Structure formats: structure tokens, C-alpha cells
Amino acid sequence: xxxxxxxxxxxxxxxxxxxxxxxxxxxxxxxxxxxxxxxxxxxxxxxxxxxxxxxxxxxxxxxxxxxxxxxxxxxxxxxxxxxxxxxxxxxxxxxxxxxxxxxxxxxxxxxxxxxxxxxxxxxxxxxxxxxxxxxxxxxxxxxxxxxxxxxxxxxxxxxxxxxxxxxxxxxxxxxxxxxxxxxxxxxxxxxxxxxxxxxxxxxxxxxxxxxxxxxxxxxxxxxxxxxxxxxxxxxxxxxxxxxxxxxxxxxxxxxxxxxxxxxxxxxxxxxxxxxxxxxxxxxxxxxxxxxxxxxxxxxxxxxxxxxxxxxxx
Amino acid sequence: xxxxxxxxxxxxxxxxxxxxxxxxxxxxxxxxxxxxxxxxxxxxxxxxxxxxxxxxxxxxxxxxxxxxxxxxxxxxxxxxxxxxxxxxxxxxxxxxxxxxxxxxxxxxxxxxxxxxxxxxxxxxxxxxxxxxxxxxxxxxxxxxxxxxxxxxxxxxxxxxxxxxxxxxxxxxxxxxxxxxxxxxxxxxxxxxxxxxxxxxxxxxxxxxxxxxxxxxxxxxxxxxxxxxxxxxxxxxxxxxxxxxxxxxxxxxxxxxxxxxxxxxxxxxxxxxxxxxxxxxxxxxxxxxxxxxxxxxxxxxxxxxxxxxxxxxx
Numbered sequence: 001x002x003x004x005x006x007x008x009x010x011x012x013x014x015x016x017x018x019x020x021x022x023x024x025x026x027x028x029x030x031x032x033x034x035x036x037x038x039x040x041x042x043x044x045x046x047x048x049x050x051x052x053x054x055x056x057x058x059x060x061x062x063x064x065x066x067x068x069x070x071x072x073x074x075x076x077x078x079x080x081x082x083x084x085x086x087x088x089x090x091x092x093x094x095x096x097x098x099x100x101x102x103x104x105x106x107x108x109x110x111x112x113x114x115x116x117x118x119x120x121x122x123x124x125x126x127x128x129x130x131x132x133x134x135x136x137x138x139x140x141x142x143x144x145x146x147x148x149x150x151x152x153x154x155x156x157x158x159x160x161x162x163x164x165x166x167x168x169x170x171x172x173x174x175x176x177x178x179x180x181x182x183x184x185x186x187x188x189x190x191x192x193x194x195x196x197x198x199x200x201x202x203x204x205x206x207x208x209x210x211x212x213x214x215x216x217x218x219x220x221x222x223x224x225x226x227x228x229x230x231x232x233x234x235x236x237x238x239x240x241x242x243x244x245x246x247x248x249x250x251x252x253x254x255x256x257x258x259x260x261x262x263x264x265x266x267x268x269x270x271x272x273x274x275x276x277x278x279x280x281x282x283x284x285x286x287x288x289x290x291x292x293x294x295x296x297x298x299x300x301x302x303x304x305x306x307x308x309x310x311x312x313x
Numbered sequence: 314x315x316x317x318x319x320x321x322x323x324x325x326x327x328x329x330x331x332x333x334x335x336x337x338x339x340x341x342x343x344x345x346x347x348x349x350x351x352x353x354x355x356x357x358x359x360x361x362x363x364x365x366x367x368x369x370x371x372x373x374x375x376x377x378x379x380x381x382x383x384x385x386x387x388x389x390x391x392x393x394x395x396x397x398x399x400x401x402x403x404x405x406x407x408x409x410x411x412x413x414x415x416x417x418x419x420x421x422x423x424x425x426x427x428x429x430x431x432x433x434x435x436x437x438x439x440x441x442x443x444x445x446x447x448x449x450x451x452x453x454x455x456x457x458x459x460x461x462x463x464x465x466x467x468x469x470x471x472x473x474x475x476x477x478x479x480x481x482x483x484x485x486x487x488x489x490x491x492x493x494x495x496x497x498x499x500x501x502x503x504x505x506x507x508x509x510x511x512x513x514x515x516x517x518x519x520x521x522x523x524x525x526x527x528x529x530x531x532x533x534x535x536x537x538x539x540x541x542x543x544x545x546x547x548x549x550x551x552x553x554x555x556x557x558x559x560x561x562x563x564x565x566x567x568x569x570x571x572x573x574x575x576x577x578x579x580x581x582x583x584x585x586x587x588x589x590x591x592x593x594x595x596x597x598x599x600x601x602x603x604x605x606x607x608x609x610x611x612x613x614x615x616x617x618x619x620x621x622x623x624x625x626x
Contacts, residue, residue, distance in 0.1 A: 042416035074385045074405030075412070082413050082434035092387030092405040099388070099412070100395055103355035121395035 001027060001304060004186035008033045008199020009048045010065035010233050011225055011290075012192035013055035015303070016126070018296030019190070020056055022304060025125035029182035030056075033194070034111065034130045035138040035167055035202035036149045040088055041079065043098040044105055047150070048199065049115055049130055050097055057122035065233065068093045087155045112176050129182065131203040132173040138198050139166040149198065158235040161242045165197055173206045183212050188307035189260075191222035193288065195236040196255045197243060204259065213259055219310035221262030221282075223303060224249040227289060228268040250275040257281075262310050264288055264303060282310055314340060314617060317499035321346045321512020322361045323378035323546050324538055324603075325505035326368035328616070329439070331609030332503070333369055335617060338438035342495035343369075346507070347424065347443045348451040348480055348515035349462045353401055354392065356411040357418055360463070361512065362428055362443055363410055370435035378546065381406045400468045425489050442495065444516040445486040451511050452479040462511065471548040474555045478510055486519045496525050501620035502573075504535035506601065508549040509568045510556065517572065526572055532623035534575030534595075536616060537562040540602060541581040563588040570594075575623050577601055577616060595623055 003023060007016050007030050016030045033048045047066065054060040054068055061067045071091030080086040090098065097118060104114045110133040119128045138149040141164035144156075152160055183189065194200050203209065213220065226249050231237040237247050245251045249265040253276045256263070263281045265272055266288035273283045284306040290296045316336060320329050320343050329343045346361045360379065367373040367381055374380045384404030393399040403411065410431060417427045423446040432441045451462040454477035457469075465473055496502065507513050516522065526533065539562050544550040550560050558564045562578040566589045569576070576594045578585055579601035586596045597619040603609045 041412050042419055043412065068391075072385045072387045072405060075388065075409040078381075078406040078409035079413065082409065082431060084413065092385060092408075093391040095405075095408065095412075096388040096391035096395065099354050099356065099408075100392065100397065106355055118395060 001308070002185055002187045003028050003190060003304070004182045004188075005030045005190040005192055006194070006200050006203050007031070007048070007052050007192040008194030009036075009051045012048070012194040012199065013052045013060065013065070014290045014296050015190070015192040015223060015300060016052055017055045017293075018290065018298075018300030019304075020126045021293075021297045022300045026127075029127040029129060029186070031129050031131055031179055031182065031203060033199045033202050034132065035136045035170075035198070036153070037135070038137070038148060038150045040090070041084065042102065043095070044102045045088070045090070045098050046101065046111075046115075046130070049128065050094070053115070053119050053122065053124060053128055056119070056124045056126050056128065059122065067091050088150065089154075110176070112178055127178075127182065129176065129178050131179065132206050133176055134169060134173045136167055136169040136173050136202060138202060139168055140164070141166070153235075158238070162197075162235075162239045163242060165201070165243070167202050167205055170202065170205050171207065175206055175208050175212060180212060183216055186216065186218050188304065189213065189216060189218050189220040190303060190307070191220070191256060191260060193223040193225035193232065195225060195231070195234060195239065196252050197236065197239050210259070219262060219307045220260040221264060221284075221303065221307055221310070222253070222256050222260045223264040223288060223299070224252050224266065224269070226252050227266040232289060248272060253279055253281060262306055264306065282306075314621070315498055315500045316341050316503060316617070317495045317501075318343045318503040318505055319507070319513050319516050320344070320361070320365050320505040321507030322349075322364045325361070325507040325512065326365045326373065326378070327603045327609050328503070328505040328536060328613060329365055330368045330606075331603070331611075331613030332617075333439045334606075334610045335613045339440075342440040342442060342499070344442050344444055344492055344495065344516060346512045346515050347445065348449045348483075348511070349466070350448070351450070351461060351463045353403070354397065355415065356408070357415045358401070358403070358411050359414065359424075359428075359443070362441065363407070366428070366432050366435065366437060366441055369432070369437045369439050369441065372435065380404050398468075401463065402467075423489070425491055440491075440495065442489065442491050444492065445519050446489055447482060447486045449480055449482040449486050449515060449519075451515060452481055453477070454479070466548070471551070475510075475548075475552045476555060478514070478556070480515050480518055483515065483518050484520065488519055488521050488525060493525060496529055499529060499531050501617065502526065502529060502531050502533040503616060503620070504533070504569060504573060506536040506538035506545065508538060508544070508547060508552065509565050510549065510552050523572070532575060532620045533573040534577060534597075534616060534620055534623070535565070535569050535573045536577040536601060536612070537565050537579065537582070539565050540579040545602060561585060563592075566592055566594060575619055577619065595619075
């Protein structure tokens with residue numbers, strides 16, 4: 001089964017890892033949010049692409065979910081000695097990724113090509129695609145003013161209430177041919193359990209993405225990143241609340257209304273089956289929390305089976 | 314005593330360290346070769362500036378003379394995993410220097426300003442100056458063709474016979490105001506024991522440098538990098554031979570003829586006193602090999618005393 005998955009950071013990376021373990025190597029394509037990308041010390045950092053890439057390469061730091069396991073922080077310490085701020089915790093091995101990415105982008109390669117080259121270097125056979133090659137930047141409206149995503153997320157520790165979201169540059173973004181092809185050719189499209197506002201939101205906001213999805217007859221299912229009224233990781237719950245969404249699986253399902261025809265919720269949210277079905281979605285109730293590798297593969301298999309079921313209706 | 318010293322890499326860094334330990338903090342200015350500078354993975358690396366800076370910051374790796382002590386190589390290993398060549402051994406802490414330098418240069422700062430900022434970050438109070446702000450590249454003519462300096466030096470291990478030297482970009486180089494001021498204000502000018510062809514050669518080749526030196530009435534002395542017919546470190550001896558110079562202290566003295574009025578040789582070369590004196594130079598015979606900190610400081614003191622002696626003649 002050819003699968004295209006949409007992913008943000010840690011939660012998306014986990015399910016992508018499970019899908020990779022379940023599918024034939026060439027059957028998975030992961031389309032990743034790039035609106036968190038930013039430049040630091042002249043280096044282009046793509047946090048979500050890297051989190052997914054490291055997870056697929058079995059290099060991810062299991063404690064944090066981001067960064068590379070057993071990495072050192074020699075460069076960061078020295079950068080701090082030189083008087084620069086060190087709130088973005090880039091490890092030494094991780095830096096290699098940003099150095100080469102920046103170098104290759106400056107040489108004129110598209111981010112899509114650069115990402116393919118890096119993933120290939122790490123032996124990743126899953127196709128990893130940025131949502132677009134253009135720069136898009138998530139800016140968050142807060143009482144402290146308009147904040148860069150990483151300023152909000154990493155530097156200020158997600159303490160600001162998010163009152164609005166702007167995707168700067170999204171109007172100039174174009175769906176890369178590789179993404180069009182992957183979605184058009186997919187037999188299942190999966191929205192990973194990532195933040196619907198700042199992770200999957202930007203992917204869905206690339207001009208033409210809704211039309212591209214509508215043009216596909218493949219089953220499209222989303223896995224809820226909200227379980228028991230809370231985000232599994234990150235600030236999605238607080239963000240949904242302050243932006244006026246319901247902080248529940250149903251709240252997320254509403255945001256994907258018209259885009260997906262299946263929705264996966266955790267057992268603790270089984271009572272939401274009714275409200276989600278009312279949106280015209282089929283619902284799979286399962287254990288949707290991925291604590292370890294086994295969970296990831298099991299959830300991936302269940303999600304794929306759910307897709308197959310939708311296909312035959 | 315206000316001192317301006319010309320330095321290349323390891324040998325120059327050693328004497329610069331000795332001078333720094335001997336002089337008042339604001340009395341030393343080291344002018345460093347930048348014709349070995351190169352770009353790798355989009356980062357600007359200035360090997361001689363960094364070797365001197367790390368030595369003056371007491372961060373130098375004592376085993377190699379270059380790089381930072383106790384550095385790790387996580388980034389380099391990863392860069393190699395990504396399929397790039399890893400012959401230039403950049404450590405993780407060292408990378409921080411190149412990342413910030415590149416970032417600041419791209420932001421429009423002059424190399425002189427960038428260098429001052431980095432040295433300040435490391436607590437170095439000696440003034441560290443690049444020979445110029447423009448790019449100059451030493452290219453070596455060999456039977457394998459024209460080689461970049463680092464291609465010859467680090468990648469191919471100095472195995473090629475050097476048949477000629479080109480300093481690309483030297484015609485466009487300008488003596489920075491900071492260098493002019495340091496030389497004009499110096500009460501002693503010291504040519505450190507660095508390679509006369511590829512380390513001090515480029516500094517002396519910056520247009521106007523000979524005139525600037527001629528305009529100074531300060532004693533000018535050179536310390537021989539050749540002891541007992543061999544280079545203390547690096548390929549200076551092979552290079553002198555293949556370029557038709559005599560491989561001896563006298564051979565080096567001849568290259569500085571008209572530029573310096575004092576020359577320092579090691580005891581093993583005491584018989585060359587006659588031939589060097591014949592060039593119109595005063596000669597100091599001493600232990601010119603710097604094995605450790607004590608040697609560096611002793612040689613620095615002797616060199617300064619030699620300068621004072623020349624001053625009073």
C-alpha cells in the first residue's frame with residue numbers, strides 16, 4: 001500500500017517510524033512541516049524535517065524526541081563562550097546536518113533535493129519531503145508581541161498565550177512536484193498525531209493542498225494528537241484553547257472536517273465517537289499513545305488496516 | 314615596549330604566546346597570515362588566525378599545535394556519514410569559531426572586526442590582526458597541477474614538490490588601518506619562526522608592506538624557522554629547496570634581506586653568524602627551539618632584549 005503521511009515533529013516522527021517499520025521501504029512518503037524552520041548563526045535549521053529524519057534513521061534521542069542520541073555539545077558551549085545565546089540546543093552531530101543543508105541550499109539546491117541527499121546519507125529509504133521549497137515562517141501573536149515560532153517554543157518555553165497564528169510567506173509557497181506526485185499516487189493519506197495548528201496547519205495551508213487532497217480518492221485518516229483532553233507532547237492543548245478550539249479529539253476532528261474521512265482516537269476518548277461520527281468521519285478507537293517501538297508499529301498497522309477498511313466501503 | 318609580530322601557524326603561535334607572557338597585555342599586536350584561509354562546507358576557516366588565537370587563549374591542542382585541546386569530532390563524523398570528505402580535521406569547538414566567523418562576515422563585518430570579537434570572547438587581550446580583510450589564496454604549482462594550499466597541506470599531506478607559489482588576490486589586498494597603526498607605533502617588529510614562503514611571504518606581499526616597514530625606525534628582527542638545515546615543523550625545508558632557496562638559517566635571512574636588521578639563529582647554526590652578518594644583519598645565537606612554555610617565554614625575553622640592544626646602537 002502506497003502511503004503518504006503528513007507530519008510535524010515528535011508525534012509525527014513516532015508514527016512515521018511505525019509506518020516505516022510496517023511498510024515496504026519504497027511505499028512510504030512523509031511530507032513534513034517546514035514553517036518552524038529558522039536561521040541561527042547563519043545556519044538553516046529545519047526542526048521537524050530533522051526530527052522525522054533522525055527518527056527514520058534510528059538516530060533520534062529517545063529522551064527528548066528531537067536531536068541525535070548520544071550527541072555532544074562542544075560547539076554550543078564554545079558558541080556561548082563567544083557571547084552568543086545558546087537557548088537552541090544544537091548538538092555537534094546535529095550541527096553537521098545544518099551546516100551541510102545551509103551549504104547545499106546556498107549552492108542553489110532545492111530544500112527537497114537537499115533533504116533527499118541528507119536522508120540518503122543516513123540510509124533512510126522512506127521518501128522524506130518538505131511541504132515546500134520556499135521559506136514559510138510561523139509567527140505567533142502573543143501579548144509579548146509577534147514571536148517567531150522558535151522564539152515562542154524553544155526560547156520562551158511556550159509560556160505565552162497564543163492569540164493568533166500567521167504563516168508568513170505561505171502565499172508564495174508552491175507544492176513541490178514530488179509532493180503532488182506522492183499524494184496523487186497514495187493509496188492512503190495519514191495525518192500523523194501532530195499539532196493541528198502549527199505542524200499540520202502549515203502543510204494544509206500551502207496553496208492548492210486542499211484541492212490536491214480533494215482530488216485523491218484514497219482514504220484519508222487523522223490520528224488525534226489530543227488524548228484525554230491533553231496534548232501528548234508540546235503546547236497543542238494550550239494553543240487550541242487560546243485560539244478558541246475545543247481541546248479534545250473532536251475539536252481536532254472539526255479542524256480536519258472535509259479533509260479526512262477517518263479519525264483515530266484513544267480509548268480514553270471513546271465517548272467522542274458520536275461527536276466525531278457526526279462530522280461524517282469513520283472512527284477507530286484504539287490505544288493511540290506511542291510509548292515505545294512496539295506501540296508505534298502496532299498503531300501503524302491498525303491505522304493501515306483502518307485505511308484498508310475505508311477503501312472497500 | 315610596543316611590539317608588532319608577524320606570524321603564520323604553529324611556530325608563530327608559539328613565539329606569540331611567549332611574547333604575550335612577557336609583555337604588558339596591550340603592548341603586543343600579532344599580524345597573521347590569511348592566505349591559507351579557505352571555505353569548507355560553506356564555512357570560512359582561517360587556520361593561522363585560529364592557531365594563534367587558540368595559543369594566546371591557552372586553548373591550543375599541545376599535541377598538534379592546531380585545533381583546540383580536548384575537542385570532540387562528532388560533527389566531522391556525521392559530515393563524513395553524509396558523504397562529504399573529512400580530511401580537514403575540524404573539531405566541534407573549533408567549528409563554533411568558523412560558524413560564527415562565517416555568520417559575521419556574511420553580515421558585513423570585516424575580518425579584522427570579526428577576529429577582534431572572537432579573540433575578545435576567548436579573553437585574549439593581545440591584539441590579533443589578519444594581514445588584510447580581502448581574500449588572498451596561496452596556490453602552489455606542483456606536478457599534480459595548481460593546488461589550493463590546504464589541498465597541498467592537509468589533504469595531500471605535503472607530498473607534492475612545490476615548484477612555484479601564486480598569491481591569488483594579493484594585488485587587491487590592502488593593509489588594514491589597524492595593521493598600519495600597529496606597525497607605525499611598534500618599538501620592535503618581530504618576524505616569528507614561520508614559513509618564509511607561505512606564512513610570512515603573503516604578509517610581506519600585501520601591497521605597501523615593504524614601504525610601511527621601511528618607514529619604521531624600530532628594530533626589526535626575524536627568528537629562523539630553519540634549525541640545523543631542517544624546518545622545526547611543516548614543509549618549509551622541502552619548499553625552500555624545491556623553490557631554489559638554500560635550506561638554512563642563512564637562506565631564510567637572505568629572503569628577509571633589506572627587511573630586518575637582526576636575525577636569531579639556534580646554537581646548532583652558530584657558524585652561519587658570518588654569512589648572515591654579511592647580509593648586514595646583527596645576529597643573536599641562542600636556543601631557538603621552543604619545546605614548552607618555559608622555552609617560549611625565555612626565547613621571547615631574549616628576542617626582546619636583542620631588539621632593545623639594536624635600538625640603542
